Amino acid sequence: MPENDASLQKTLDFLRTQFREYYENNPIELPDRFGRREFAFVLFGGKGMIRHLAFPKKTDFTAFLIDRAPMHAYYSSAYYKKPDASTMQEKQWMGAELIFDLDSDHLPNAEKLSYAESLDLVKKEFKKLVEEFLLGDFGFNEKYLDLYFSGGRGYHAHVKDPNVFDFDSNERREIVDYITGRNLQDAIVFKEHVTGKKEYHGRSFASGKSLIMPSPDEAGWKGRISRGVIELVDEIARSSDPIKKLEEYGVKQTDAEKLIQDLSEDRVKRIREGLLDQSKTIRRFFLNSALRKTAVSLAKGETDEPVTCDVKRLIRLPGSLHGKTGFQVKKLTLDELKEFNPLNDTVVLSDEPIKVTLRQPFTITMNKETFSLTEGETEVPTYLAVFLLGRKIAVLF
C-alpha cells in the first residue's frame, strides 16, 4: 500500500489524540520562576516552532497543552523581565540556569549501536558528568541539580545554583572546556623526574629521566588522567586480544604491536606506581586515550557550539512527551539514575492494541516485553505504536 497524505494525516491525528489524552490525565509540574520563562512548542503537522509564549497563570498553561497537544514542548533555561517579547533585547535577560545536554549522537561510534545500546552508553557518560564534574570538581550542592531523561536519545542536567545564573556565555564556555578536557597541557599532568645523575668535572648531569604521573587520588584533571591511564593499562593487560583492543583506541596495528611488546608485566607494574617512560608516542597515546576516556562529550547546538554556552537556550519541558518517541521527559534522582531504563521507565501511554504498518523489521524490548516485529501490518500496544510512528519506522493506514 502506498503511503499518502491521508495516511500521514491519520498518523498525525492519532499521535495528537494520544498526547492530548496524556496531558488531560497528567498535569505537568511547572518549572520554577514560571512566569519569567519563555515557552515554545512544535505542533503535530505544524511548520516550525511557535515561540515567545508566556503564561501568567497555571490554568492557561494547562489549557494550552490540552488544547494544542503539542509534539514537542520547550521552555527557556533563561528568565526574562518580559518572556513573551519577540526579540531578545526586549525580553530583558535576567539570568539562566546552567544546562548540560548529553546526546548519544555525539558519542564516538554511536551510529553503530542500537537505540538501547546507545542509551546505555550516554547514561554512563551522564553519570560521569554529574558525579565526577558537577558534584566533584565544581562542588555543586546536590539540591541544585535537576537531572532529566530527555525523552529522546539523551539526558539533561540543570544546575540551579543561584551562583551560576549570571554567568555569561564565555564563563559557561570555560566550564564546557573544563569538562571536555580542552587545552589540557601534558606537561602539567606528566612531570619529568630525574632518575640518575652523573658527574663530570664536579658538575652533575641527569643521566636518566622518567615521567611521573600524579597520584590517582589527586583532585581535578591530574588525578583523573592518572586513573584513566591505569584503567587503560589494566584493560589492555586483561584483554585476550590486546592488539585489537588498542586498535579500538585508534592505534595503528604496527604501533599496537610495538606498544604491547613494550608493555611487559614489569612495565605495567611501574605504570600503576605512577612511572611512565619517556617515549613520546607512549606518553601521547596515554594522555589522549585517557583524556577521551574520562572527558565528557557534550551535545552541540545548531551553531556547533555546546548547548551549555547558550544563555537563552530552549530546553524540553520536564513532564512533557517527546514527539518522536512518546516517552516522558522524566526527572530523576542520582539514585534512580543507576537503575533507570528509559525503555521501561518512561512509558506512560496506554497499552491498548492498535494496528500499524512497519516499513522494515524491528526488534525492541520495551515495558519489559520484547517485540520482534516483521515488515507489514502488525498489532502493537499504543505506546509502541507511538514510538514506531514517531520515529517513522511505521505508518498508519
Added chain:
Amino acid sequence: MTELAVLAKYPFLNDTKEYIKSIGLSVEELLSHPLYERARTIGIERLDNALKNTDVGDSCVVTDSDCMMVVLSYPIARMVAVCVGDTYFKKRYALGEAYCAYRNLLDESSLFLLDAAKELGLHAGSIEEKQQIRLYFKDYLRFAPTHYKEWNMTNRTIDRGFVTVSQKDLARIILEVLRKRINDELDARECDPLAIRMFSEDIKRFQNIVSMQKKKMEAAPVGKLSVEKLPPCMKYILAAIQAGENVPHMGRFALVAFLHSLKLSPNEILKLFSTAPDYEEDKTRYQVEHISGKTSSTEYKSPGCDKMRTYGICPQEKIDELCRRVHHPASYYSAKWRQEKEKT
C-alpha cells in the same frame, strides 16, 4: 589601624577610606588648600604615569606626612580622571592603579593577599598544611585571564568548587578585580565643578594627549583600513584590546581573521595590537600568522554575525541600522565604503 605606609600603597582599601574620612577634609580644602598642594601634584603624577607607563607608580614615602599626601592623591587623581571625561583615559587610569597594586601585592604575605582579596569580594581561603590558596571557581572564571592556556581551568586543580592558585595568581586576579571596580566607579561618578576649575590646565592637557593618541591610532598607517568604517563589533574589540582589557580568545580571533580578510598583512595587524599593555610581540605574531594561514595549513575565515552573536561578542547595545541588513562584519565594512563612494 593599618600602618600609614600600607594605606599609601593600597589606597582602595576600606582602611584607607576610613582614614581619609577621619581627617575630615572637605572637597574644597583638598582641591584648593595650600597644605595639600603636594597631594595634588602626586595626583596628577598618578594620571601621567598611568598614561605613560601603565602604572601609577610609587611616590617616595618616608615620613607620615609623605604617606598622607600619597593617600590623598588618590581621590584627587580619580576626580580629575572623571573630569577628563574620556572612556579610554579612565580605562588607562584604572589599569594603572590596578597594575601598581599588583606589583606591590607580589611582595606581600599570603595572609595580607587573602585579606585584600576578601575585602574586594573574592571568596578565597587557604589550605594551611599545603600553603596553597583556594579561590571559588566563579571568581576565578570572572577575573582570571583565561584566554591564556595556562590559565584555562583544565590546567588547574579544582576540587569541590575551589581552584588552587598561587600567591602570584591571586595578585593577578586582584589586578583584574581592581581594574574593573575602579573603572566602574569612575564611570558612575559625575565631574566635580571645582575640580574642573582647579585642574583646568591638566584636564585640557590630558584631553589633548588622548585625542592625539586616538588620531594616531586612527591614522596609523594600517594599509587602507578605515577604523571609522569598522562594524561596531570590531570597533569594540579593537578599542578593548588597545585599552588593555581582557578580550576573550574568540574576540581576538574574530578581529584578526576579519582584518586578514581585509587584506591587512600580519605586520599591519600587529601594529594595531601593539598599543595593548600586555602586548607580547612574539606570542601575538605567532597567533596572527597562524590565523592568517602563514604558518598553518588553514587560513581561518572571519566569523559571520550569527557566530559572533553565539560567542557573545556582538555588542547588542551598539548595533546600528546597517548591522540589521548584513550577515557578516565584512559586508558591513564594504557597505560603508560603498556608501561613501555614492556620496562623492
